[in-house]
Amino acid sequence: MDKNAIEQAILAMARDPELLEQVKAQSSRAPELVGVDQEWAETILSGNRDRLRAIGLNDGLTILVSRWFNDDLGDAASQGGFLVDDSQPLPNPDVPTGVVFAGGCSHVPDLLARPEIDPPDAVARLLDGYDRLKRDIAAADPDVILVTADCHFQSFATGHTVIGTGAGHLGSMEFFKRGDLDLSLTGRPDFARELAAAVRGAGLEVEEADRVDLDHGLIVPLRLLLPRPDLPVIPIITQPHRSFSPFNARRFGEALRGVVAESGLKVAFLATGGLSHWLDPGHFGGVDVEFDTYILKLLETGRGLDLCSLEPYPLLAHGQYEIQNWMIMLGLIGPGVHGDVYTYEPMEASGGGWTVVAMDLARARAERSAAVGAGAS
Numbered sequence: 001m002d003k004n005a006i007e008q009a010i011l012a013m014a015r016d017p018e019l020l021e022q023v024k025a026q027s028s029r030a031p032e033l034v035g036v037d038q039e040w041a042e043t044i045l046s047g048n049r050d051r052l053r054a055i056g057l058n059d060g061l062t063i064l065v066s067r068w069f070n071d072d073l074g075d076a077a078s079q080g081g082f083l084v085d086d087s088q089p090l091p092n093p094d095v096p097t098g099v100v101f102a103g104g105c106s107h108v109p110d111l112l113a114r115p116e117i118d119p120p121d122a123v124a125r126l127l128d129g130y131d132r133l134k135r136d137i138a139a140a141d142p143d144v145i146l147v148t149a150d151c152h153f154q155s156f157a158t159g160h161t162v163i164g165t166g167a168g169h170l171g172s173m174e175f176f177k178r179g180d181l182d183l184s185l186t187g188r189p190d191f192a193r194e195l196a197a198a199v200r201g202a203g204l205e206v207e208e209a210d211r212v213d214l215d216h217g218l219i220v221p222l223r224l225l226l227p228r229p230d231l232p233v234i235p236i237i238t239q240p241h242r243s244f245s246p247f248n249a250r251r252f253g254e255a256l257r258g259v260v261a262e263s264g265l266k267v268a269f270l271a272t273g274g275l276s277h278w279l280d281p282g283h284f285g286g287v288d289v290e291f292d293t294y295i296l297k298l299l300e301t302g303r304g305l306d307l308c309s310l311e312p313y314p315l316l317a318h319g320q321y322e323i324q325n326w327m328i329m330l331g332l333i334g335p336g337v338h339g340d341v342y343t344y345e346p347m348e349a350s351g352g353g354w355t356v357v358a359m360d361l362a363r364a365r366a367e368r369s370a371a372v373g374a375g376a377s
């Protein structure tokens with residue numbers, strides 16, 4: 001059942017109380033009356049907002065089905081649970097030509113600055129995950145790597161996502177008493193400006209910055225993962241404290257698809273950050289294993305883009321302050337790509353649920369070829 005058909009059915013019943021009563025009286029007639037099958041009609045009529053949210057309908061729309069369709073003033077039919085709804089068929093993958101690697105990992109500073117605060121076995125498993133990812137990136141042999149992180153200490157002119165257009169990028173982990181953990185990267189100004197132009201061309205805001213001072217957001221993952229020191233890196237820095245928008249993050253990634261495909265370059269994309277953690281006073285140290293597990297299951301089942309349909313409230317409430325960084329990557333590679341979770345470690349001392357994930361582009365391309373061979377587009 002198509003998500004848009006379900007949305008249209010809700011709107012049709014919201015506009016027409018008689019139609020709503022007809023469907024309520026005889027849900028078996030839902031296909032002819034509102035264009036959805038009986039099961040989905042009953043999901044709507046039961047006020048099951050959790051399932052409707054799971055397929056990407058926004059909360060402002062689905063509150064109609066409980067508080068107005070059923071006059072359930074307490075919105076009692078939904079538990080607020082997060083479901084991975086696999087009743088919808090996965091779209092055919094369509095990874096842009098030129099993308100040779102996509103994945104994500106955390107960038108927790110303690111992992112390099114003071115790993116002794118966390119359990120040694122968990123630290124070892126996490127580092128093993130980075131080792132696997134490093135081998136993947138090296139095997140992909142990219143010409144350039146785009147890396148997302150969120151703004152921690154830099155000060156940019158706008159609240160938009162920033163693309164680093166400098167010829168080089170420098171920084172150290174001096175703020176974490178470890179100025180010795182430094183990094184000097186080569187940039188790729190021409191391609192960075194092309195990326196920014198593509199984002200602008202898609203109607204989105206973007207800030208080009210010649211100077212992006214490196215902090216742990218790039219230093220931690222790239223000290224662990226960069227296959228060679230001269231591999232050009234383009235930093236993409238989100239600013240969740242100024243502009244948190246899952247929708248725009250996905251669109252940002254999608255806007256890069258054409259320019260990446262046409263670049264002739266082998267492009268790697270590494271998303272960094274998260275999963276759950278809270279920076280705000282009074283909340284640091286929590287880990288939301290249940291929500292992190294939900295995200296990882298979405299990634300594993302090829303439904304990562306469904307995350308981008310969620311509103312800011314649930315994401316921020318569950319500590320997903322940095323998830324936009326991953327959504328840009330997901331927007332770039334498109335739907336139906338399965339993630340391989342190399343490791344997930346909830347670590348309270350360093351304050352979050354840390355993970356390493358590789359997106360299986362080879363499988364996606366094979367599935368795409370099979371679908372095209374079978375006559376799909």
Ligand SMILES: [Fe+2]
Nearest residue numbers: 107217273322
């Ligand atoms: Fe961070």
